[in-house]
Amino acid sequence: MTTTETYRTTVHAMAMPFVIELDDPDPLEVDGAVAQFHGALVWADEVFSLWKDDSYLSGYLRGDVTLDEAPHELREVLEACEWYREATAGGFDARRKDGVLDPTGLVKGWAVAHASRHLRAARASDWMVGAAGDILVAGARTRRIGIADPHVAGDPAGTPVIDVVELGGAFTALATSGGAQVVDHIWDPVTGEVARHYLQVSVAGRDLTECDAWATAICGGGPRVITPALERGLEVLVVTGGRHDGTYDAQTSPGWPSVR
Secondary structure (H helix, E strand, O other): OOOOOEEEEEEEEOOEEEEEEEEOOOOOOHHHHHHHHHHHHHHHHHHHOOOOOOOHHHHHHHOOOOOOOOOHHHHHHHHHHHHHHHHOOOOOOOEOOOOOEOOHHHHHHHHHHHHHHHHHHHOOOEEEEEEOOEEEEEOOOOEEEEEEOOOOOOOOOOOOEEEEEEEEOOEOEEEEEEOOOOOOOOEOOOOOOEOOOOOEEEEEEOOHHHHHHHHHHHHHHHHHHHHHHHHOOOEEEEEEEEOOOOOEEEEEOOOOOEOO
């Protein structure tokens, strides 16, 4: 019987922690792989941050930088935002009510997916990245992941969860959107007002960028966006409201990978 050695660490970028777990990595390669992963996240922040005046996105929005002068990934992400706007029938829209271009609803998932290619250098049998509600896994191992209580802000570790899902195989990505970490940050593209359709939305699939965009879209666009998400092979959990005893009313799609 073999014993799996799991390497765990946390890196910080984009104003949040990223938790990394690698099973049986090459001890000579693991530190370098994690450093490259971290560096890619820091670079993504330098390109896409709306809170840094010297980011490429900020420069582009001011008119100081053209798309041709910026890294090609900026154009790639903005084009992806437009693609998701059309695919979600407007549920996902990177333009805020004031007209400012804000791809935040897609960037975190995209950045993790983009950076995770560096983890292959660690030669781990399996790995997982956790990024404030977004999870990406690789390898044959299945992992049980808790869906955080919508009212728990900050690090939810050690707090009760509303559901447990199994990732691996058909589902390698999970994204959760809602107001737990940043209150009222998702808007309804139709009304231009703060979205109040659901307390929280989780989407499971195989691509983290896709899951992240659709979770944001369902939060913003409401029930009408769920059907096209299911048509793309995604599975969905929506938290519709709270009960007096502290539990929640929730609905899941037929293939939602719950293990409870």
